[in-house]
Amino acid sequence: MANSEKYNFVELVGALKSSFEQSVVWHHQTDSYAMHKALNNFYDEIVGLVDGLVESVSGIYNRPEGYELESPVDYKNPEQVNKYFKSCYDMIQRDRKEIYQETWIQNQVDEIAQLFAETLYLLSLK
Numbered sequence: 001m002a003n004s005e006k007y008n009f010v011e012l013v014g015a016l017k018s019s020f021e022q023s024v025v026w027h028h029q030t031d032s033y034a035m036h037k038a039l040n041n042f043y044d045e046i047v048g049l050v051d052g053l054v055e056s057v058s059g060i061y062n063r064p065e066g067y068e069l070e071s072p073v074d075y076k077n078p079e080q081v082n083k084y085f086k087s088c089y090d091m092i093q094r095d096r097k098e099i100y101q102e103t104w105i106q107n108q109v110d111e112i113a114q115l116f117a118e119t120l121y122l123l124s125l126k
Helices: 003-029 033-061 078-098 103-123
Strands: none
Touching: 003 033, 003 078, 033 078, 033 103, 078 103
């Protein structure tokens, strides 16, 4: 295992854990019912997906260490939320090339990317 794979995996997981915290903050702050529900769906799902990814990878490559989480920011407008979720989706697609390449790991990353894509769709609803 290359150290860069391990480091990049920890960075990816840290960003995904931060997305949970961020979605909870915006869920509590938005006045849009559709956004409220979309964010609720996201944070209900992301925890299990990330937990499953980390636990299965840990079975082969040991437990990841050294997480750095970003602090959530306050809600400003729908564009901010859409931009954030799109940037997370783009980050997943970019960074997945730098982590473990086993198909079962990439399949779990696919499920996480799918959740971000679904959330972007749900955020587009009124």
